[in-house]
Amino acid sequence: MTVLKPLDPSMSSRRQRGAVCVPTVTLAHGGGGQAMRDLIDDVFLRAFASPPMSELNDSALIALRELGSHGDRLAVTTDSFVVDPLFFPGGDIGKLAICGTINDLAVSGAKPLYLTCSVVIEEGLPVDLLRRVALSMAATAADAGVRIVTGDTKVVNRGACDKLFINTAGVGVVRSGLALDASRARPGDVILVNGVLGDHGATILNARGDMALTTPIESDCAALHGLIDDILSAAPGTRFMRDATRGGLATVLNEVAESASVGIEIEESAVPIREEVKGFCEILGLDPLYLANEGKIVCVVPEAEAPAALTAMRSSPLGAGAATVGRVTDEKPGRVVMRSVLGGRRIVDMLVGEQLPRIC
Amino acid sequence: MKFVDEFRDPTKAKALLREIEALIGAIGATKREPVSIMEVCGGHTHAIFKFGIENLLPDGIELVHGPGCPVCVLPMGRVDDCVALAETPGVILTTFGDAMRVPGSRKSLLQAKADCADVRMVYSPLDALGLARAHPDREVVFFGLGFETTMPSTALTILQAEAEGIRNFSLFCNHITIIPTIKAILDSPDLQLHGFLGPGHVSMVIGTAPYRFIARHYRRPLVIAGFEPLDVLQSIWMVLRQIAEGRVEIENQYNRIVPENGNPVAMDAISRVFELREFFEWRGLGSIDHSGVRIRDAYAAYDAERRFAVPSIKIADPKSCQCGEVLKGVIKPWQCKVFGSACTPQTPMGALMVSSEGACAAYYQYGDLDGMRERRASA
Numbered sequence: 001m002t003v004l005k006p007l008d009p010s011m012s013s014r015r016q017r018g019a020v021c022v023p024t025v026t027l028a029h030g031g032g033g034q035a036m037r038d039l040i041d042d043v044f045l046r047a048f049a050s051p052p053m054s055e056l057n058d059s060a061l062i063a064l065r066e067l068g069s070h071g072d073r074l075a076v077t078t079d080s081f082v083v084d085p086l087f088f089p090g091g092d093i094g095k096l097a098i099c100g101t102i103n104d105l106a107v108s109g110a111k112p113l114y115l116t117c118s119v120v121i122e123e124g125l126p127v128d129l130l131r132r133v134a135l136s137m138a139a140t141a142a143d144a145g146v147r148i149v150t151g152d153t154k155v156v157n158r159g160a161c162d163k164l165f166i167n168t169a170g171v172g173v174v175r176s177g178l179a180l181d182a183s184r185a186r187p188g189d190v191i192l193v194n195g196v197l198g199d200h201g202a203t204i205l206n207a208r209g210d211m212a213l214t215t216p217i218e219s220d221c222a223a224l225h226g227l228i229d230d231i232l233s234a235a236p237g238t239r240f241m242r243d244a245t246r247g248g249l250a251t252v253l254n255e256v257a258e259s260a261s262v263g264i265e266i267e268e269s270a271v272p273i274r275e276e277v278k279g280f281c282e283i284l285g286l287d288p289l290y291l292a293n294e295g296k297i298v299c300v301v302p303e304a305e306a307p308a309a310l311t312a313m314r315s316s317p318l319g320a321g322a323a324t325v326g327r328v329t330d331e332k333p334g335r336v337v338m339r340s341v342l343g344g345r346r347i348v349d350m351l352v353g354e355q356l357p358r359i360c
Numbered sequence: 361m362k363f364v365d366e367f368r369d370p371t372k373a374k375a376l377l378r379e380i381e382a383l384i385g386a387i388g389a390t391k392r393e394p395v396s397i398m399e400v401c402g403g404h405t406h407a408i409f410k411f412g413i414e415n416l417l418p419d420g421i422e423l424v425h426g427p428g429c430p431v432c433v434l435p436m437g438r439v440d441d442c443v444a445l446a447e448t449p450g451v452i453l454t455t456f457g458d459a460m461r462v463p464g465s466r467k468s469l470l471q472a473k474a475d476c477a478d479v480r481m482v483y484s485p486l487d488a489l490g491l492a493r494a495h496p497d498r499e500v501v502f503f504g505l506g507f508e509t510t511m512p513s514t515a516l517t518i519l520q521a522e523a524e525g526i527r528n529f530s531l532f533c534n535h536i537t538i539i540p541t542i543k544a545i546l547d548s549p550d551l552q553l554h555g556f557l558g559p560g561h562v563s564m565v566i567g568t569a570p571y572r573f574i575a576r577h578y579r580r581p582l583v584i585a586g587f588e589p590l591d592v593l594q595s596i597w598m599v600l601r602q603i604a605e606g607r608v609e610i611e612n613q614y615n616r617i618v619p620e621n622g623n624p625v626a627m628d629a630i631s632r633v634f635e636l637r638e639f640f641e642w643r644g645l646g647s648i649d650h651s652g653v654r655i656r657d658a659y660a661a662y663d664a665e666r667r668f669a670v671p672s673i674k675i676a677d678p679k680s681c682q683c684g685e686v687l688k689g690v691i692k693p694w695q696c697k698v699f700g701s702a703c704t705p706q707t708p709m710g711a712l713m714v715s716s717e718g719a720c721a722a723y724y725q726y727g728d729l730d731g732m733r734e735r736r737a738s739a
Contacts, residue, residue: 344412356457
């Protein structure tokens with residue numbers, strides 16, 4: 001077993017080991033030899049610099065006693081990130097990979113503790129770009145108080161992946177007594193969101209550049225575990241939470257309606273959506289209810305605790321735009337109904353595929 | 361949102377609904393004998409469902425959702441031709457987003473893309489021309505479809521390609537024209553329509569004159585309508601007012617966008633590049649004379665049908681499909697035998713289930729499915 005420590009940057013004048021001197025990643029960097037170790041040292045270890053990882057064992061070892069001090073159940077999740085473009089207003093693939101997995105743990109009621117980081121790199125990716133992504137991951141994880149403890153690097157032929165894919169798995173611990181589940185939603189419960197919807201989806205679509213629209217919209221990408229902790233303290237009876245990522249608010253609500261066999265009614269005028277996102281959707285014929293978010297949660301809360309939950313949300317910068325968007329009903333079990341601004345009602349169904357812009 | 365919220369004002373909508381109800385009373389229309397109004401354009405169908413307008417209207421009005429969704433009415437054979445073009449070595453096939461999912465008899469463009477064809481979504485035919493410029497070693501084909509709304513931009517793109525001398529760009533032309541189709545519906549023996557909401561954005565190009573025969577010869581009122589909820593409600597009110605007053609006219613509710621004479625520059629581009637086909641096949645409606653356009657001989661170099669060996673596959677609509685009857689207002693979508701069972705948005709059999717603007721897809725996506733099934737069972 002070789003124990004490697006992150007190199008001191010001042011040592012790199014004598015180009016030997018631990019530094020990448022070519023501008024782009026090549027298949028050699030995935031070959032398992034010295035080039036790969038250099039890439040890991042220079043890019044990932046230098047950025048993450050976390051004791052368990054820098055030992056480069058096959059597994060990170062975590063003391064059970066430490067885990068047990070946080071609660072009585074382990075939460076494990078995994079998510080892969082394949083966003084195009086890699087950098088976009090408000091974030092990048094690295095920040096997304098950390099926040100996304102933290103949020104998946106947090107909405108399950110877990111305190112996020114450890115993350116893994118696996119990257120699949122397309123040959124030809126600039127090393128500097130990879131470094132920026134790694135530094136962004138490190139900074140986001142440090143801000144969130146979560147450690148990246150193990151990782152893996154693969155390099156594939158050009159065309160076998162698109163620039164860079166990242167998988168992060170996350171481990172957290174759920175404190176005893178807490179049980180969040182969509183099936184617990186009951187008629188009368190209130191549905192809350194922590195702010196404007198659709199920013200991330202609109203940002204990514206626009207950042208691909210083929211619409212040639214100029215907008216100030218930025219991704220809402222953020223780690224929400226702190227906010228979620230505040231909500232759970234204020235409203236301990238919270239039934240369920242989910243981060244409204246792909247498929248947006250509409251998809252989360254459909255999952256709740258189906259899982260709990262309840263109806264859900266939302267008010268179009270109560271759903272917070274930024275003017276710019278509304279305009280963007282109008283132009284392209286998209287429905288903001290289905291646009292992805294990366295910093296928004298949907299909470300189902302008993303009516304009595306809803307005001308406290310809303311206040312808790314609004315006292316955090318990540319929940320300043322929080323709003324009540326609807327309620328759980330006993331009508332039309334399994335269905336989500338939206339009352340339009342005119343008072344007309346329509347069903348909000350799951351999307352069949354992805355949203356495609358309309359012709360005219 | 362400026363210029364949008366004004367047209368979604370709930371107070372004004374309520375006032376219009378009260379006036380609509382009064383007119384329905386004056387006409388004496390009832391649930392059993394309603395006034396049937398067809399909205400020709402898929403954009404109207406979309407707005408009607410998105411804002412739940414249908415369930416705000418009184419019983420005496422029935423909205424019939426017309427053929428004005430270009431994606432829906434494209435016959436399966438044309439999609440097969442398009443897939444064959446996409447699968448031709450060296451071709452980059454470009455098209456609008458919602459054309460990607462239309463099923464052919466073998467596959468959709470989305471599936472062809474998954475099977476390695478180079479299919480790219482664009483937002484304008486000029487983006488397709490840009491691709492041709494950027495990839496001089498490839499053949500870029502634009503799968504053009506739509507009514508007179510999208511026709512001018514395709515025509516201008518071909519004129520631009522010619523002006524720049526770009527030779528690796530061509531158009532697979534599936535543009536269609538609305539007037540002969542409205543006429544075909546009016547000529548149908550089982551017609552049950554009392555009036556029309558005319559297509560707003562088509563009219564922005566062609567103006568109001570081409571509709572005059574509908575009032576003159578077929579004695580049906582038509583109101584050219586905008587796409588916001590208040591536009592739709594006001595246009596319904598205008599049709600009803602004509603009926604109540606015994607008038608039969610072509611009126612223009614959407615006059616903030618639609619000039620009486622249309623857009624002469626756009627019309628000029630269309631007529632320079634395109635000419636009428638003798639007939640064009642419509643999904644659900646069959647062959648309609650002079651309802652499609654093709655590229656004129658002068659621009660033959662830009663015609664994908666002449667440039668490539670397009671197989672020109674003909675595929676009959678599935679027999680169990682009742683799209684034609686739904687389109688003519690003879691039955692409602694939920695009364696079709698295969699609606700919601702064999703035909704769903706995941707596996708569309710018929711034209712109207714294909715795009716989100718199709719009447720059946722709109723009913724399926726936004727409507728009260730359980731209620732529809734009950735009504736069908738009790739009918």
